[in-house]
Structures are given as C-alpha cells and as structure tokens.
Amino acid sequence: MIEVRGLHCRYGPFEAVRGVDLDVAEGELFALLGTNGAGKTTTLEVLEGLRAPSEGTVRVFGLRPDADRARIRPRTGVLLQDSGAGGTLTVVETLRLWRSLTSRPSDVDKALAAVGLDHRADVRVNALSGGERRRLDLAVATLGEPELLFLDEPTTGLDPESRRRTWALVRDMVARGTSVLLTTHYLEEAEHLAHRLAIMHEGRVAVSGTLVDVLEREASRIGFVVPPGVTAADLPTVAGTLDRDAFAAGRVEIRTRALQDDLAVLLAWAAHRDLQLARLRATHASLTEVFHNVQDKGATA
Numbered sequence: 602m603i604e605v606r607g608l609h610c611r612y613g614p615f616e617a618v619r620g621v622d623l624d625v626a627e628g629e630l631f632a633l634l635g636t637n638g639a640g641k642t643t644t645l646e647v648l649e650g651l652r653a654p655s656e657g658t659v660r661v662f663g664l665r666p667d668a669d670r671a672r673i674r675p676r677t678g679v680l681l682q683d684s685g686a687g688g689t690l691t692v693v694e695t696l697r698l699w700r701s702l703t704s705r706p707s708d709v710d711k712a713l714a715a716v717g718l719d720h721r722a723d724v725r726v727n728a729l730s731g732g733e734r735r736r737l738d739l740a741v742a743t744l745g746e747p748e749l750l751f752l753d754e755p756t757t758g759l760d761p762e763s764r765r766r767t768w769a770l771v772r773d774m775v776a777r778g779t780s781v782l783l784t785t786h787y788l789e790e791a792e793h794l795a796h797r798l799a800i801m802h803e804g805r806v807a808v809s810g811t812l813v814d815v816l817e818r819e820a821s822r823i824g825f826v827v828p829p830g831v832t833a834a835d836l837p838t839v840a841g842t843l844d845r846d847a848f849a850a851g852r853v854e855i856r857t858r859a860l861q862d863d864l865a866v867l868l869a870w871a872a873h874r875d876l877q878l879a880r881l882r883a884t885h886a887s888l889t890e891v892f893h894n895v896q897d898k899g900a901t902a
C-alpha cells in the first residue's frame with residue numbers, strides 16, 4: 602500500500618525528514634511514533650500528497666502522491682492533526698456534505714454511532730468540544746470505507762472512553778480490510794493497535810518492526826528484594842548484569858538478554874538455599890523504555 606525509500610523533506614535550509622524508509626502492507630496497521638518534531642506529520646503529509654518530497658521515492662498504491670493525488674484521494678481517508686473543522690453546519694449536515702463528496706458513500710448514522718456522536722447529530726460543529734470535534738473528524742475520515750486510512754494523532758485530546766471507542770473503530774476497519782498508517786504520542790495506542798511500528802527521532806527512523814522485534818532490542822529485567830544475609834558475592838553467575846547501586850539499596854536488579862536462562866539459574870539457587878525471593882519480577886523491556894532510549898541515544902538505525 603505504501604512504499605517509501607530515502608525520503609528527505611526540507612523546509613528551507615532545515616531538514617525535517619532525513620532519509621526515511623517505510624513500508625505498509627495491505628491490511629496492516631502501522632504506527633509511527635516519535636519525539637516532538639521528529640518528522641511524523643511531515644512524512645504523513647508527503648504520503649497524503651500535500652507536500653512534495655525534497656528527495657526519495659514515495660509510492661501509495663504504486664502511484665506518486667504528489668503527481669497522482671486525484672487517483673489516490675478517493676481510495677484514502679485522512680485525519681489531519683488539525684482539521685480546522687468548525688462553522689455553522691450541524692454534525693449530521695457536515696457528515697452528509699462529506700458523504701456527497703465520497704466515491705463510496707457509507708451510512709451517516711452508523712458513522713456517527715461509531716464515534717459516539719449520535720446524540721450530538723443536530724449540534725452545530727462550532728459548539729462541539731475539542732474531543733467531539735476530533736471524533737467528528739474521524740467519522741469524516743472513515744466515511745466511504747477507504748482502502749487506506751491516514752490518522753495523524755487520532756486520539757490526542759480524547760478522554761479514555763473516547764480513546765477506547767476510537768481504538769475499537771480503527772480495529773474494526775482493519776478487520777474489514779482497511780490498511781492504516783497512524784501517528785501517535787500514546788505508546789499504549791501503538792501497543793494495542795499496531796502490527797508494526799517505527800519510532801522516529803530527529804528526522805530518521807531509529808527503530809522499527811513488530812512490537813516483539815522492537816522490545817527485543819532492549820534487555821529484560823529480573824528483580825527481587827535482597828534476601829536477608831545474602832551478599833552480592835553469594836549470587837549465582839548469570840549472563841545478565843547486576844545493578845550494584847540497586848543492590849546496595851536492598852534490591853537485586855539484573856538486566857539480561859537471557860531472561861529464561863538467568864531466571865532458571867536464580868530460582869534453582871534460591872531453592873537450593875531455601876530462600877524466598879520477595880517481590881520477584883521478570884519482565885521484558887517496555888515500549889516506554891525503548892522510546893526513552895531512542896530519545897537519549899539518538900537515531901541509530
């Protein structure tokens with residue numbers, strides 16, 4: 602659905618996107634994460650045909666978004682970061698207007714219900730709250746069952762219930778065959794929805810792959826309270842690294858790339874010495890950790 606190779610975008614002398622490669626397959630939901638100003642919206646705007654690339658190859662449905670926008674647009678739904686929606690039309694009038702402009706019109710009432718705005722159908726758009734306006738934008742973007750949906754921060758400003766409803770709507774569309782490229786600042790949104798994701802930093806893709814691929818880049822952790830009378834020298838040899846500061850503070854913290862093996866060694870050691878490992882925990886790295894490391898280290902891949 603989407604193929605991007607070596608994308609660069611400049612605003613005058615400033616290079617906002619510095620060599621991005623990206624693929625989104627049919628039926629896939631791809632999440633683009635990143636720090637503020639990483640270049641996510643700029644990349645999306647190029648894919649939507651709103652901005653020409655400074656360098657690189659960009660294809661949507663095998664077509665060039667800047668040159669073939671008229672052929673691409675009817676097959677896509679777009680939720681911009683700021684739609685500028687407002688005005689004196691009511692919610693339902695706005696949707697009917699958009700419906701009349703789509704090539705594959707779908708049911709307005711269903712679209713309103715899906716975003717939880719059915720009870721606000723006759724309210725003027727300029728009287729909606731920020732979150733309600735965002736949901737109306739989403740209803741507009743999803744009208745006409747697009748093959749490909751671009752969602753730029755679809756849940757920013759939404760309350761938890763509206764966010765959950767948005768996730769359900771997006772999941773539903775993916776289940777019906779729509780491919781989605783979304784940007785988000787909410788890591789749990791990517792964890793919940795994305796088949797694959799990329800984290801951008803300063804114009805580059807720092808990390809990408811499935812959630813499992815991305816999490817496997819970071820070491821896992823094993824932790825427990827230091828059992829009474831145990832010194833660091835008493836601990837068994839493991840592949841991971843012991844955090845000396847945490848040990849001094851009363852906690853064994855081991856970072857390891859061999860979670861299962863190291864855990865087995867520690868459990869066998871504890872059983873042999875008849876020790877209780879209080880508050881034992883063994884966890885993979887979280888997406889938050891990966892994200893912070895990208896921020897701290899800068900782009901590496």
Ligand SMILES: Nc1ncnc2c1ncn2[C@@H]1O[C@H](COP(=O)(O)OP(=O)(O)OP(=O)(O)O)[C@@H](O)[C@H]1O
Pocket residue numbers: 612615617635636637638639640641642643644
């Ligand atoms: N029209 C413009 N003129 C000059 N610089 C711009 C313009 N639009 C964006 N930029 C700059 O390009 C960089 C990338 O912006 P972009 O909006 O693509 O980032 P983003 O990842 O979407 O950020 P955010 O998460 O904050 O929305 C930023 O440093 C931004 O200030």
